[in-house]
Amino acid sequence: GDSVTQMEGPVTLSEEAFLTINCTYTATGYPSLFWYVQYPGEGLQLLLKATKADDKGSNKGFEATYRKETTSFHLEKGSVQVSDSAVYFCALSDPFQAGNNRKLIWGLGTSLGVNP
Amino acid sequence: AAGVIQSPRHLIKEKRETATLKCYPIPRHDTVYWYQQGPGQDPQFLISFYEKMQSDKGSIPDRFSAQQFSDYHSELNMSSLELGDSALYFCASSLRDTEAFFGQGTRLTVV
Numbered sequence: 001g002d003s004v005t006q007m008e009g010p011v012t013l014s015e016e017a018f019l020t021i022n023c024t025y026t027a028t029g030y031p032s033l034f035w036y037v038q039y040p041g042e043g044l045q046l047l048l049k050a051t052k053a054d055d056k057g058s059n060k061g062f063e064a065t066y067r068k069e070t071t072s073f074h075l076e077k078g079s080v081q082v083s084d085s086a087v088y089f090c091a092l093s094d095p096f097q098a099g100n101n102r103k104l105i106w107g108l109g110t111s112l113g114v115n116p
Numbered sequence: 117a118a119g120v121i122q123s124p125r126h127l128i129k130e131k132r133e134t135a136t137l138k139c140y141p142i143p144r145h146d147t148v149y150w151y152q153q154g155p156g157q158d159p160q161f162l163i164s165f166y167e168k169m170q171s172d173k174g175s176i177p178d179r180f181s182a183q184q185f186s187d188y189h190s191e192l193n194m195s196s197l198e199l200g201d202s203a204l205y206f207c208a209s210s211l212r213d214t215e216a217f218f219g220q221g222t223r224l225t226v227v
Binding site: 106108 | 149157159161164172174206208215216219220221
């Protein structure tokens with residue numbers, strides 16, 4: 001079945017450091033890929049998405065490129081801030097799922113802590 | 117813009133009690149999802165509804181049931197609560213195959 005594998009955390013960085021959180025997936029067809037962020041004590045927020053190969057999602061300085069050849073969707077940010085401290089979830093939605101709705105398949109989440 | 121509204125935000129129940137969580141999707145969204153997130157865990161899919169009909173079922177215990185009403189709001193009913201049911205419960209809504217938008221969640225604590 002479909003699955004998402006994320007790099008394990010926690011990840012601790014200094015402010016202005018470069019961030020990469022790896023995410024790879026397995027899916028039947030051509031899934032849509034997402035990064036969600038969960039700040040402490042809050043709900044899940046969509047950070048960025050990509051719906052087809054070679055698409056690049058970007059938001060708030062974060063970027064991720066849908067790489068079909070490596071089945072990856074790694075999250076990157078050139079210079080992290082303390083306010084980026086959160087848990088980041090990679091997820092996919094498979095259009096070949098039965099029915100009209102497509103539940104999200106989640107990675108386990110990567111906790112990021114950024115020190116000033 | 118209107119978001120997904122969940123109520124209550126926090127709920128404390130005793131073991132063996134019953135809890136009802138409510139979700140009000142974004143207007144015109146036709147699909148509602150329920151997820152359970154334990155401490156330090158990724159969200160686990162429970163159940164979903166499309167146009168008021170159950171469309172998919174995940175790891176939802178038999179003690180739980182859910183439905184979507186004519187106004188598209190949804191309720192998750194949880195009976196015979198156990199300590200292990202303590203978690204964040206998220207509702208999300210979407211319009212057909214667009215991305216899901218999440219509510220703030222209901223934090224259920226079973227004591």
